[in-house]
Amino acid sequence: MELFNNLMLASQLVLDPYVLLVILGSAMFGMLVGCIPGLTATMATALLVPITFFMPPVAAVAAIVTATAMAIFSGDIPGALLRMPGTPASAAYADEAYAMTRQGKAGTALGVGLVFSAIGGLIGTIILMSFAPALAEFALNFSSFEYFWLILLGLSGAVFIGSASALKAGVTLILGLLVAAVGMENPAAHPRFTFGNSELLGGVSLIPMMVGMFAVSEILRYMVNTNPDLRVETGRIGGIFSGVSDALRRYRMGLARGSLLGTAVGMQPGAGADMASWLSYAVSRKFSKEREKYGTGHVEGIAESSAANNSALAGAWVPALVFGIPGDSITAIAIGVLYLKGLNPGPTLFLYNPENIYAIFMVFVLANIIMLPLGWMVIKLAGNILRVPRNILMPVILLFCVVGAFAINNTVFGVTLMLFFGVLGFLLEENGFPVAPAILGVVLGRMLEENFVTSMIKADGNFLVFFERPISAVLGVVTLSIMLWPLAARLFRRGDRISKKAA
Amino acid sequence: MRMNDAISGILLLILSASILIVVADYPTIPGQDIGPAAFPRLLGILLLIASLVLIFQGVRDRARGWIRLGEWTRSPRHLINVALVVGGLVFYILFSEELGFIPCGVLILSALFLSLRVRPVLVLPIAVLATLGIHTVFYQFLRVPLPWGLLQDMAW
Numbered sequence: 001m002e003l004f005n006n007l008m009l010a011s012q013l014v015l016d017p018y019v020l021l022v023i024l025g026s027a028m029f030g031m032l033v034g035c036i037p038g039l040t041a042t043m044a045t046a047l048l049v050p051i052t053f054f055m056p057p058v059a060a061v062a063a064i065v066t067a068t069a070m071a072i073f074s075g076d077i078p079g080a081l082l083r084m085p086g087t088p089a090s091a092a093y094a095d096e097a098y099a100m101t102r103q104g105k106a107g108t109a110l111g112v113g114l115v116f117s118a119i120g121g122l123i124g125t126i127i128l129m130s131f132a133p134a135l136a137e138f139a140l141n142f143s144s145f146e147y148f149w150l151i152l153l154g155l156s157g158a159v160f161i162g163s164a165s166a167l168k169a170g171v172t173l174i175l176g177l178l179v180a181a182v183g184m185e186n187p188a189a190h191p192r193f194t195f196g197n198s199e200l201l202g203g204v205s206l207i208p209m210m211v212g213m214f215a216v217s218e219i220l221r222y223m224v225n226t227n228p229d230l231r232v233e234t235g236r237i238g239g240i241f242s243g244v245s246d247a248l249r250r251y252r253m254g255l256a257r258g259s260l261l262g263t264a265v266g267m268q269p270g271a272g273a274d275m276a277s278w279l280s281y282a283v284s285r286k287f288s289k290e291r292e293k294y295g296t297g298h299v300e301g302i303a304e305s306s307a308a309n310n311s312a313l314a315g316a317w318v319p320a321l322v323f324g325i326p327g328d329s330i331t332a333i334a335i336g337v338l339y340l341k342g343l344n345p346g347p348t349l350f351l352y353n354p355e356n357i358y359a360i361f362m363v364f365v366l367a368n369i370i371m372l373p374l375g376w377m378v379i380k381l382a383g384n385i386l387r388v389p390r391n392i393l394m395p396v397i398l399l400f401c402v403v404g405a406f407a408i409n410n411t412v413f414g415v416t417l418m419l420f421f422g423v424l425g426f427l428l429e430e431n432g433f434p435v436a437p438a439i440l441g442v443v444l445g446r447m448l449e450e451n452f453v454t455s456m457i458k459a460d461g462n463f464l465v466f467f468e469r470p471i472s473a474v475l476g477v478v479t480l481s482i483m484l485w486p487l488a489a490r491l492f493r494r495g496d497r498i499s500k501k502a503a
Numbered sequence: 504m505r506m507n508d509a510i511s512g513i514l515l516l517i518l519s520a521s522i523l524i525v526v527a528d529y530p531t532i533p534g535q536d537i538g539p540a541a542f543p544r545l546l547g548i549l550l551l552i553a554s555l556v557l558i559f560q561g562v563r564d565r566a567r568g569w570i571r572l573g574e575w576t577r578s579p580r581h582l583i584n585v586a587l588v589v590g591g592l593v594f595y596i597l598f599s600e601e602l603g604f605i606p607c608g609v610l611i612l613s614a615l616f617l618s619l620r621v622r623p624v625l626v627l628p629i630a631v632l633a634t635l636g637i638h639t640v641f642y643q644f645l646r647v648p649l650p651w652g653l654l655q656d657m658a659w
Contacts, residue, residue, distance in 0.1 A: 051645070054645045054646075167553060167556060167557065167560075168557075170549075170553055171515060171550065171553050171554075171557070174546050174549055174550045174553065175550075177546055178522070178543065178546055178550075181542060181543050181546070186539055186542070187537075187539075188530075188532060188538055188539035189539075190529060190530060190538075190539035192526075192529070192539060192543060193522075193525070193543075216588075216592075219588060220585060220588060223581065223584035223585050223588055224573060224575035224581050224584070224585060225575075225581075226574045226575050226578060226581060389621070391616070391619035391620060391621055392616065392619075392621055392629060394615075394619070395611070395612050395615035395616060395619070395633075396612065396633045396637075398588060398591070398592075398611070398615070399608050399611065399612060399633065399634065399637055400637055402592065402595055402608075403604075403637055403641045403647065403649065406647070406649070407641060407645065407647040410647065410648055412595075412596050412599060412600065415592060415595060415596050415599075416596050418592070419589065419592040419593070419596070422592075423589065427504070430504055430505060430573070431504075431505055431506055431511055432505075433511075449542045452542060453537050453541070453542065456536075456537050456541075457535065457537060461536070
């Protein structure tokens with residue numbers, strides 16, 4: 001009964017013409033951005049955020065959910081046609097899809113990708129809907145100790161699971177946490193690192209920073225790219241939905257496996273759609289009956305990992321909504337938006353505003369449904385979209401960023417922040433420092449400090465208190481083992497080598 | 504531009520040292536060990552350790568050179584592109600209030616278009632159209648008070 005009530009209230013929120021228009025608009029936006037190589041799904045989100053700033057909460061979240069779902073699918077299109085994945089989440093199977101294009105089967109590759117993406121997204125959403133409220137109820141009993149460990153778990157996941165160099169990821173994470181420490185909003189309300197600038201008293205404004213890190217740095221990367229633009233070869237794409245029913249019949253196990261694995265990976269802190277798609281491609285190959293066909297233009301792996309990367313999006317929202325802990329940079333941006341809209345994520349959101357939560361679930365469902373017709377259109381138009389001259393597009397996006405960064409506080413200081421973080425993000429990435437941990441650090445910094453300080457005061461110098469409550473003990477042990485694992489592994493390997501030498 | 508890890512490490516070392524110096528002056532809360540300095544100090548110490556490890560790794564790998572400049576740093580055209588993006592933003596920060604959004608926007612876009620080899624005939628029309636488009640979305644629809652500057656008298 002309560003569920004029914006919530007769904008009724010939520011549908012009033014979602015089926016509002018304004019919200020529906022926002023969903024449609026951001027869906028087309030996401031499709032286009034994902035389809036243009038060099039513009040990632042994360043960038044789509046960062047560009048949308050300044051606009052969502054002016055929307056009511058449900059519309060704002062709807063815009064982000066829809067745009068990212070579309071961008072993750074449409075990243076497949078340049079992957080298939082140019083062998084240049086539109087977003088990193090399509091990289092795992094870009095070679096395979098391109099091989100199919102060269103055999104004249106681009107339509108099948110993209111059609112199967114589209115349908116499996118939509119179904120994967122829906123399965124992920126169902127898991128999100130059934131899992132999140134139960135988890136929230138459980139999380140109501142959490143104290144500052146549990147939260148401290150949970151946040152730390154999320155952050156160490158980002159550092160140790162999803163990155164090539166744990167040291168460098170750790171450095172960017174600390175930089176992000178330091179950025180969050182700027183300003184007066186800390187437990188002691190003492191202004192920190194403001195350099196006497198009154199605009200920094202409230203902290204580093206999140207939106208200009210994200211626009212800088214994810215959009216301006218991409219623009220800079222385009223500017224220094226010395227490889228000439230790829231020539232688009234679009235022959236006939238072929239029938240889009242012709243191979244789909246056959247694929248659905250043959251790969252229904254793969255569809256289920258990809259969606260489940262994707263959702264699970266998405267829930268992991270620090271691992272998102274990219275990793276879901278790589279893992280799932282590998283798993284699909286391992287269990288396939290036609291393993292030898294992989295890499296030669298075989299649709300099976302594409303099907304399974306397309307389902308996985310879209311379901312990962314929904315999975316990432318589980319920790320985001322329940323604990324306010326993002327699983328990847330897209331949900332980190334989304335959480336920033338939730339805070340700005342006064343919808344502070346956490347278990348109490350489920351208690352006091354369940355209609356908002358159910359509205360977000362409904363948006364997920366809607367987004368994955370309209371993905372089918374819109375995706376079909378974009379595939380049909382792909383030849384034209386890929387030919388969009390990027391030398392015109394990139395400067396226009398830059399000007400758009402300027403206005404977006406300005407619009408948050410209506411001061412030019414936002415543009416200064418954007419420039420600073422844009423150049424910083426560019427330099428960091430050039431030197432192999434991943435940017436995603438930094439954004440997680442910025443979003444989670446205040447929460448981590450608050451729970452850290454509260455816990456420390458409660459503990460009064462006795463660190464064992466951090467492990468006294470059963471759940472916090474489990475979380476603590478898991479977190480510490482993730483952090484110490486690489487060290488232990490290295491020692492173990494060294495010991496092994498020494499003993500071999502001795503023998 | 505890829506710097507040897509030792510150089511990144513030294514920069515981070517300087518950063519973490521200055522953080523530790525700055526937070527040393529933060530007030531303490533009477534009767535409590537945890538003040539506003541505690542959390543940033545912890546971060547500063549962690550960053551210090553990380554930067555030392557980076558320096559160590561960088562020195563170990565010094566055979567690969569201290570700074571490897573990307574291909575673009577040898578191409579004047581790409582250097583100009585980067586300079587125009589950064590310079591354009593600095594220009595906007597300094598002069599948008601006086602000149603106004605529309606003149607600044609047209610100027611920045613035209614400069615970038617020219618440098619990115621858009622056909623010269625198209626440069627000005629596209630720059631004006633795009634600027635006006637963005638202006639309409641933000642000024643008319645979202646009510647962002649973009650500065651008029653020089654065009655104050657003909658504001659619409």
